[in-house]
Amino acid sequence: MIGTAVAVGGGFQLNEHxxxxxxxxxxxxxxASDASAMYFNPAGLGFQKGRSFYLGTTFIMxxxxxxxPLQNNSNEETKMxxxxxxxxxxxxxxxxxxxxxxxxxxxxxxxxxTEWPEDWSGKFISTKIDLMSFFITPTVAYKVNxxxxxxxxxxxxxxxxxxxxxxxxxxxxxxxxxxxLSGTGYGFNVGAIYKITKELSAGASYRSSVKLDATGSANFxxxxxxxxIGDASASLELPATAFVGVAYTPIENLEVEAxxxxxxxxxxxxxxxxxxxxxxxxxxxxNYRNTYILRFGGEYTMGDFQFRAGYLLDRSxxxxxxxxxxxPDANRxxxxxxxxxxxxxxFSVDAAYMFLxxxxxxxxxxxxxxxxxxxxxxxxxxxxxxINY
Numbered sequence: 001m002i003g004t005a006v007a008v009g010g011g012f013q014l015n016e017h018x019x020x021x022x023x024x025x026x027x028x029x030x031x032a033s034d035a036s037a038m039y040f041n042p043a044g045l046g047f048q049k050g051r052s053f054y055l056g057t058t059f060i061m062x063x064x065x066x067x068x069p070l071q072n073n074s075n076e077e078t079k080m081x082x083x084x085x086x087x088x089x090x091x092x093x094x095x096x097x098x099x100x101x102x103x104x105x106x107x108x109x110x111x112x113x114t115e116w117p118e119d120w121s122g123k124f125i126s127t128k129i130d131l132m133s134f135f136i137t138p139t140v141a142y143k144v145n146x147x148x149x150x151x152x153x154x155x156x157x158x159x160x161x162x163x164x165x166x167x168x169x170x171x172x173x174x175x176x177x178x179x180x181l182s183g184t185g186y187g188f189n190v191g192a193i194y195k196i197t198k199e200l201s202a203g204a205s206y207r208s209s210v211k212l213d214a215t216g217s218a219n220f221x222x223x224x225x226x227x228x229i230g231d232a233s234a235s236l237e238l239p240a241t242a243f244v245g246v247a248y249t250p251i252e253n254l255e256v257e258a259x260x261x262x263x264x265x266x267x268x269x270x271x272x273x274x275x276x277x278x279x280x281x282x283x284x285x286x287n288y289r290n291t292y293i294l295r296f297g298g299e300y301t302m303g304d305f306q307f308r309a310g311y312l313l314d315r316s317x318x319x320x321x322x323x324x325x326x327x328p329d330a331n332r333x334x335x336x337x338x339x340x341x342x343x344x345x346x347f348s349v350d351a352a353y354m355f356l357x358x359x360x361x362x363x364x365x366x367x368x369x370x371x372x373x374x375x376x377x378x379x380x381x382x383x384x385x386x387i388n389y
Contacts (some may be wrong), residue, residue, distance in 0.1 A: 165177055323361055
């Protein structure tokens with residue numbers, strides 16, 4: 001599993017953690033009515049019954065092209081290498097009694113994957129990067145009464161990053177660098193849902209930032225002594241996120257919801273990689289800004305079927321000066337459709353489709369001195385199996 005930031009969320013955030021919520025534009029924090037509540041709002045477990053498993057993945061198929069670089073007086077088009085990514089979401093829940101519910105989830109809230117041709121004009125900046133994170137989240141919810149539930153979870157986080165690029169070496173124009181790092185970190189999430197009336201509910205949740213201290217190695221081909229071959233390290237702080245949502249049932253069998261999601265991206269101010277061999281380091285400023293996502297969605301139940309649709313507006317945290325091939329990010333609009341089918345009392349399936357259209361991003365005066373125009377889009381397909389007993 002590798003997540004892809006140019007496909008899914010501003011920065012390198014992934015927000016597709018269940019096909020049911022995905023089909024509704026991710027507007028789910030005020031209901032959180034399946035096991036994916038462990039991501040959207042842990043308080044949602046308090047209103048669920050029995051035991052359940054919710055298992056799925058999202059197939060992410062991004063497209064990206066670059067026109068430039070302007071520094072070479074060029075408007076040549078370079079297309080990113082086609083890839084398909086499959087972040088997972090696995091959840092299990094258990095009702096201890098009418099008030100206390102527990103669960104555990106595994107998901108990939110952050111990830112990044114971009115790959116460019118090895119001989120392209122930006123090869124000295126990046127040819128490939130893969131960032132993969134796993135969040136393991138033990139969760140407990142307490143139903144205060146029939147109107148209110150609260151929940152909390154503990155996040156155990158592991159992450160791996162692989163960086164590939166060509167080295168600017170006057171003695172070997174094809175020299176390559178490969179950096180492989182992995183690390184762990186810890187965080188928490190909390191949430192609450194209040195049913196104001198039978199038709200109206202409100203929810204809020206918060207997931208803390210997580211600092212990953214990563215270690216690994218740097219390798220070069222050819223392995224010349226002038227390179228800092230060997231042990232390397234870096235730190236990365238994943239941002240805090242928060243949801244606030246309101247859900248309403250205007251008519252029987254129809255639920256609609258609107259959510260505001262905040263992402264504290266200012267925690268990602270720079271990326272520093274240190275090399276033990278000679279004490280040197282590379283420092284890349286990022287200076288991300290805090291941002292938000294607006295989410296709207298709805299679900300209509302018709303017999304054993306549920307029909308869903310949604311829309312999201314996702315604001316990029318990347319300032320124009322810091323747009324680069326590692327993450328050619330831009331504001332994006334997401335259009336969502338989906339369906340659920342109840343096979344029997346125990347089994348149901350959910351499927352969702354999303355098309356993400358990015359704003360064209362013109363990068364000038366960039367920190368990496370690599371100006372041009374990026375065009376991105378993505379198709380996403382989510383599937384989940386639900387087991388209840």
